[in-house]
Structure formats: structure tokens, C-alpha cells
Amino acid sequence: MRKIVINGGNRISGKVTISGAKNSVVALIPATILANDVVTLEGVPDISDVTSLIDIMDVMGAKIERDVEAGVLVIDTRDVKSMPLPYGKINSLRASYYFNGALLGRFGRATVGLPGGCDLGPRPIDLHIKAFEALGAEMSFLENAMHLEAKKDSLFGTTIYMDMVSVGATINTMLAASTAEGMTIIENAAREPEIIDVATLLNNMGAKVRGAGTDVIRIQGTKKLHGARHTVIPDRIEAGTYLALAAAIGDGVTVDNVIFEHLDSFIAKLEEMGVRMTIREDSIEVHKSENLKAVNIKTVPYPGFATDLQQPITPLLLSTNGRGWIMDTIYEKRVNHVPEMARMGAKISVINDKIVYDAPNLLTGTQVKATDLRAGAGLVVAGAIASGTTTISNIDFILRGYDSIIEKMTALGVDIKLIEE
Numbered sequence: 001m002r003k004i005v006i007n008g009g010n011r012i013s014g015k016v017t018i019s020g021a022k023n024s025v026v027a028l029i030p031a032t033i034l035a036n037d038v039v040t041l042e043g044v045p046d047i048s049d050v051t052s053l054i055d056i057m058d059v060m061g062a063k064i065e066r067d068v069e070a071g072v073l074v075i076d077t078r079d080v081k082s083m084p085l086p087y088g089k090i091n092s093l094r095a096s097y098y099f100n101g102a103l104l105g106r107f108g109r110a111t112v113g114l115p116g117g118c119d120l121g122p123r124p125i126d127l128h129i130k131a132f133e134a135l136g137a138e139m140s141f142l143e144n145a146m147h148l149e150a151k152k153d154s155l156f157g158t159t160i161y162m163d164m165v166s167v168g169a170t171i172n173t174m175l176a177a178s179t180a181e182g183m184t185i186i187e188n189a190a191r192e193p194e195i196i197d198v199a200t201l202l203n204n205m206g207a208k209v210r211g212a213g214t215d216v217i218r219i220q221g222t223k224k225l226h227g228a229r230h231t232v233i234p235d236r237i238e239a240g241t242y243l244a245l246a247a248a249i250g251d252g253v254t255v256d257n258v259i260f261e262h263l264d265s266f267i268a269k270l271e272e273m274g275v276r277m278t279i280r281e282d283s284i285e286v287h288k289s290e291n292l293k294a295v296n297i298k299t300v301p302y303p304g305f306a307t308d309l310q311q312p313i314t315p316l317l318l319s320t321n322g323r324g325w326i327m328d329t330i331y332e333k334r335v336n337h338v339p340e341m342a343r344m345g346a347k348i349s350v351i352n353d354k355i356v357y358d359a360p361n362l363l364t365g366t367q368v369k370a371t372d373l374r375a376g377a378g379l380v381v382a383g384a385i386a387s388g389t390t391t392i393s394n395i396d397f398i399l400r401g402y403d404s405i406i407e408k409m410t411a412l413g414v415d416i417k418l419i420e421e
């Protein structure tokens with residue numbers, strides 16, 4: 001079993017460069033199926049979710065060349081077949097649901113097992129299914145997997161109102177609709193930067209997606225797409241994680257390769273706490289910050305405060321002064337980090353689906369468990385702040401989404417290592 005061991009308490013400084021966005025790349029890789037050609041992705045992070053998707057694509061017949069060091073992935077999807085994908089890696093990550101939209105768009109059918117991913121409470125995919133059905137697909141279960149089949153020769157564009165703002169359902173609908181006949185209009189679409197990134201790749205492949213980044217997206221179906229070259233946007237969640245760490249224990253840390261507009265609501269919270277920063281074109285320098293103020297956080301869809309950042313910012317909140325709360329309106333049960341941080345001495349608890357904390361806390365290292373990806377990232381930040389040794393188990397969750405976390409943290413001055421037991 002692999003574990004992360006951190007001897008906390010060091011002050012940190014220097015520069016960390018942010019990798020390509022996990023939640024973009026996990027959609028971009030399945031999207032390449034629609035090209036039926038060669039697509040080159042640059043800025044691909046070295047995370048295990050990417051490896052899992054490559055393994056699945058390989059089973060389907062894609063030819064893939066990967067230069068991990070350079071972050072380049074060349075994917076030839078000409079020989080891809082729409083075969084049943086009921087088990088295995090499919091069930092290990094959430095983003096495998098993008099194979100439904102991509103295969104449906106290219107072949108008019110898809111048989112894909114139910115997605116896995118982090119346990120954040122209920123994570124239904126009813127909106128994805130409703131959208132596929134609205135486009136003219138029929139859903140059934142085959143070999144324990146969800147089977148989708150276009151009722152006619154192709155899918156047909158239509159207007160789809162999303163009952164909830166959903167990143168996954170918006171992207172999946174864009175994928176399936178790219179090659180449908182006629183115009184698809186997605187209303188109440190999610191506006192995350194990752195959606196714009198996927199739309200950009202689709203457009204580079206010849207699709208006609210307009211309005212991504214607003215809540216109405218129009219997709220004029222295009223029968224045949226083609227190869228393209230695309231660079232993945234920087235990971236705003238990874239950036240936020242390092243910004244939180246730098247605000248807590250930094251003596252001057254530059255977080256490089258960021259699009260600060262993607263972090264507006266997060267930066268606003270840091271400013272409210274009293275964190276001092278210099279924002280440059282594509283980097284943010286966090287200066288040594290003291291006497292920070294406790295704040296309240298409510299997570300909402302983009303451009304509001306991201307649910308994916310509430311766990312990584314929690315240790316920073318714990319080192320402020322005062323009482324505050326976090327309310328996650330996207331995943332009310334995304335609170336698994338709370339008992340772990342409480343075991344490190346944090347005065348934090350869940351009261352009626354609200355995380356309530358009293359600060360400042362003197363965190364002390366102990367044995368903790370990463371229950372999910374962002375909870376794990378929060379524990380790494382907590383371990384770096386805490387005095388003594390923190391040993392984190394279940395770290396595969398963390399490696400699913402954080403590129404070279406040990407190397408990047410070490411370069412900043414965190415005493416951290418990965419051990420095999």
C-alpha cells in the first residue's frame with residue numbers, strides 16, 4: 001500500500017507550475033473518438049485518470065502515443081470500435097461517462113458500464129440520459145452496462161433544458177450533438193472553463209459549437225469531424241490548492257500557468273481573508289500573509305466558488321481567526337475530510353450539512369485517510385501546515401488528479417514523501 005508521509009511545519013517559498021486541467025482532459029480524451037482521425041493533445045497532466053482513459057481507449061482500438069514528460073498525447077481513433085465496455089477501468093472513474101456521448105455521436109450506439117469516481121453522496125446521471133433520449137437515443141441495460149442506441153440513422157438536434165446545472169451532462173450533450181442532424185440548443189448549460197475547453201477542441205475538429213461559457217450553447221451538427229491539435233487549459237483546482245497552501249505557510253510563492261479569471265471567486269475569498277497577492281498575466285504571487293480572517297464559503301456552479309476547492313481550502317480556513325462555515329450546495333455530503341481533519345486537532349464539525357469551524361487551530365500530524373480526491377488534497381495541505389508527522393493512506397485518490405504532487409510540494413520546501421508499505 002502506498003502512503004504519503006509529511007513532516008509538517010516548514011515555511012515554503014518558490015514557484016510551482018500548474019498542469020493541464022484534469023476535468024478538461026478527462027473529457028477531451030473521449031472527445032477525440034468523434035474525430036475519426038489523429039488528435040494531438042498538449043499540456044496533458046500526468047495523473048492516473050488519464051492513464052485509465054488511455055487504457056480504455058486502447059481496448060477500443062485507438063492507437064495512442066504518449067510522451068509523459070512533454071505532456072503530449074497523440075490519439076488516432078480511426079480504428080476505434082463501439083464495443084461493450086461494461087467493467088474494469090470504466091467503473092474506476094467518473095469521466096468514463098463521456099464515452100457514452102462520444103461513441104453515440106460517432107457510431108449511433110454505446111454500451112458503457114456505470115461510472116465510478118469519488119464518493120460525494122448521490123451522483124445521478126439522469127440529466128445525461130434525458131439529453132441522449134431527447135436527441136433520439138433509446139436507453140436500455142445490456143451486460144450490466146447502459147446501452148444507448150440511436151432510434152434512427154442518426155441523432156437529431158433539439159432544444160434541451162437542463163433541470164440542474166451539470167458539467168458532465170452539458171459536455172456529454174455537446175459530444176453527442178456535434179454530429180447530430182440539425183441544431184441542438186442546450187439551455188441552463190454549465191459555464192465552467194472546462195466546457196469552453198471541450199467546445200474549443202470540438203470546433204478545432206470541425207464541429208460548430210457556439211456559446212460555450214454562457215448558459216445557452218448552440219451546436220449545429222456536422223456529419224464529419226477531423227483531426228486537430230489542442231492545448232489543455234491549466235487546472236484551476238490544482239492552482240487553488242497551491243494558492244491555499246501558499247497563503248497558509250508561504251513566505252512568497254508564485255503559482256505559475258494560471259488563468260486568474262478562472263479563479264475569480266476563489267481569489268475574492270482569499271482577499272476577504274486578508275491574503276496578500278500580486279496577480280500577473282499568467283501567474284499569482286502569494287506574499288507572506290498573517291492574521292487572516294475566518295470567512296464563510298458557499299459552493300455554487302461556476303463562476304461561483306467551486307465545490308472542488310472547498311476541501312483543499314479547509315486547512316487554510318482552520319489557520320485563520322474566528323468562526324466560519326462552508327456550505328456545499330453542489331454536494332451536501334462532501335464532508336468526508338471533516339472527521340480526518342478533526343483527528344488532526346481541528347475544531348471542525350458538520351452541523352445540518354454545514355461544515356462549521358473555529359479558528360485558529362494548531363493542527364498536529366497523525367494517521368489519516370484520503371476518502372476522495374479533493375479530501376486527500378486537503379489532507380496534504382493540512383499535513384504541510386501541521387506540526388509533526390502526518391501519514392495519509394488511500395492516496396490513489398490523490399494521484400488520480402494531482403500531477404507530480406510529491407515533486408511539486410518538495411520543490412516548494414514541504415518535507416513530503418511517498419512510501420510503499
Ligand code: EPZ
Pocket residue numbers: 022023024026094095118122123124125126127128129164165166167168169190307308329330331373374401
Ligand atoms: C464534475 O462532475 C467534476 N468531475 C467534479 O469534479 C465537480 O465536483 C463537479 O463537476 C461540479 O463542479 C468531472 O469533471 C469529471 P455535475 P459532474 O454534473 O459533471 C447533480 C473532482 O474532484 N446532477 O456538474 O459529475 C449532481 O448530483 C470532481 O475533480 C444530477 O442531479 O458534476 C450535483 O449535485 C469531483 N443529475 C450537480 O448536479 C445529473 O444527471 C452538479 O453535478 C447530473 C448531475
